[in-house]
Amino acid sequence: MNIITLLQPPRIVFGNGCAPQCAEFLAARGVKRALLVSSTTVLPLLGAVTDALKKSGVDFVNSAPVDREPTQALFENILSFARAEKIDGVLGIGGGSAIDVAKLVAALTRGKQTTSEIFGTNLLVGRDLTLVCLPTTAGTGAEVSPNAILLDESDELKKGVVSPHLVPDAAFVDPLLTLTVPPAVTAATGLDALTHCIEAYANKFAHPIVDTYALSGVKLIAKNLARAVRDGNDIEARAALSLGSLYGGLCLGPVNTAAVHALAYPLGGRYHIAHGVSNALLLPHVLRFNFSAAPERYAEISAALGVTRNGSALTTAEHGVEFLTQLSFDCGVPQKLSDLKIPHDAIPWLAGSAIKVQRLLKNNLRVLTEADAARIYEAAY
Ligand SMILES: [Fe+2]
Numbered sequence: 116m117n118i119i120t121l122l123q124p125p126r127i128v129f130g131n132g133c134a135p136q137c138a139e140f141l142a143a144r145g146v147k148r149a150l151l152v153s154s155t156t157v158l159p160l161l162g163a164v165t166d167a168l169k170k171s172g173v174d175f176v177n178s179a180p181v182d183r184e185p186t187q188a189l190f191e192n193i194l195s196f197a198r199a200e201k202i203d204g205v206l207g208i209g210g211g212s213a214i215d216v217a218k219l220v221a222a223l224t225r226g227k228q229t230t231s232e233i234f235g236t237n238l239l240v241g242r243d244l245t246l247v248c249l250p251t252t253a254g255t256g257a258e259v260s261p262n263a264i265l266l267d268e269s270d271e272l273k274k275g276v277v278s279p280h281l282v283p284d285a286a287f288v289d290p291l292l293t294l295t296v297p298p299a300v301t302a303a304t305g306l307d308a309l310t311h312c313i314e315a316y317a318n319k320f321a322h323p324i325v326d327t328y329a330l331s332g333v334k335l336i337a338k339n340l341a342r343a344v345r346d347g348n349d350i351e352a353r354a355a356l357s358l359g360s361l362y363g364g365l366c367l368g369p370v371n372t373a374a375v376h377a378l379a380y381p382l383g384g385r386y387h388i389a390h391g392v393s394n395a396l397l398l399p400h401v402l403r404f405n406f407s408a409a410p411e412r413y414a415e416i417s418a419a420l421g422v423t424r425n426g427s428a429l430t431t432a433e434h435g436v437e438f439l440t441q442l443s444f445d446c447g448v449p450q451k452l453s454d455l456k457i458p459h460d461a462i463p464w465l466a467g468s469a470i471k472v473q474r475l476l477k478n479n480l481r482v483l484t485e486a487d488a489a490r491i492y493e494a495a496y
Contacts (some may be wrong), residue, residue: 116322128287130289131291138164138167139167141204141245147204150179151175152216152220153209154182161208184211184273184387185216187266188268189216202246205244206249210252211255214258215263215265219276220244221235221244236277236474252293253293259286260281260367261279261281261368263275267370273383288399290358291353294347294353295347299448300391302395303448304360305336305343305356307363307492314376315328321412332358332360332417335362336363339356371402378491380469382455386457386461399439400495402432402439403433403494406489409480410428411428413435417435421438422434466485
């Protein structure tokens with residue numbers, strides 16, 4: 116069995132209506148003036164949270180909204196603002212984009228490092244500010260993970276920061292915050308969370324502790340995603356997805372993702388395809404590439420998806436992929452790279468970029484070369 120280290124927020128609060136409790140937590144930590152990092156669509160939903168902040172005596176100031184996957188330039192603007200405002204805590208409320216910005220602002224506002232110095236694994240030296248995160252999608256799992264991603268526009272690449280200092284002090288996961296998420300975003304973010312669970316379970320560094328989260332997440336998301344896409348107000352389905360997404364997030368620190376995410380990054384970097392859509396589109400093709408390395412693991416994923424075991428492990432694994440393709444189609448997610456207007460001659464560039472994401476490719480069960488990556492993009496075209 117591999118050695119594993121679990122780094123999770125010391126406080127994880129989960130449940131309908133728990134969001135305003137974040138105010139008490141910030142006050143108890145002595146935070147006097149927080150930076151609230153959110154988005155244009157989320158801000159109007161935060162009345163109960165901002166009332167609770169006022170009641171608890173926590174002053175707050177809004178950052179510029181994070182309305183899309185954040186660029187390094189947007190992040191630097193928010194960081195300068197945070198420094199000028201003399202904040203002593205950060206509250207990130209939103210999807211992965213807002214939360215990633217919140218995490219990095221909390222780390223760098225009083226830090227001496229520049230953003231470029233911390234890209235990579237374990238390069239960030241510390242974090243001085245209290246950091247509390249609330250997800251409004253289900254989701255990236257960013258509220259519990261040690262990761263943050265920014266888009267470096269100069270080389271069209273998404274760059275990751277991985278550090279234990281990015282794990283928030285507290286995460287409040289309130290499924291009610293996800294009720295207004297539109298169907299397309301529900302679908303994409305849900306398939307992203309499902310991919311976290313699948314890639315952590317079928318992973319070179321898989322571990323029984325994380326397997327428990329991963330399989331529980333697969334079951335919850337497979338059962339409830341189409342329901343929440345059809346009816347956004349289905350509170351039971353929303354809560355199940357929030358829990359599944361939290362499980363997916365808990366997989367990210369100790370084990371993390373693999374080739375699906377590595378191949379998805381260049382689609383976001385150059386073509387601005389949403390993270391969840393990129394993952395959903397590549398998922399079946401990468402899984403088929405990987406099957407032969409661990410057919411039994413993929414058969415177990417199929418069983419968690421609700422597929423009846425029938426025939427060999429490979430056959431059951433294939434039925435699982437058919438289920439995933441159908442689920443993604445039923446949720447209205449684009450199925451081909453050509454549907455996203457990505458030129459066919461972009462494939463060599465995509466493959467060349469993906470192969471640079473070794474921090475994730477090293478986790479993949481099967482060694483994946485640049486030529487393999489090109490074949491996978493071709494299959495997904
Ligand atoms: Fe992801």
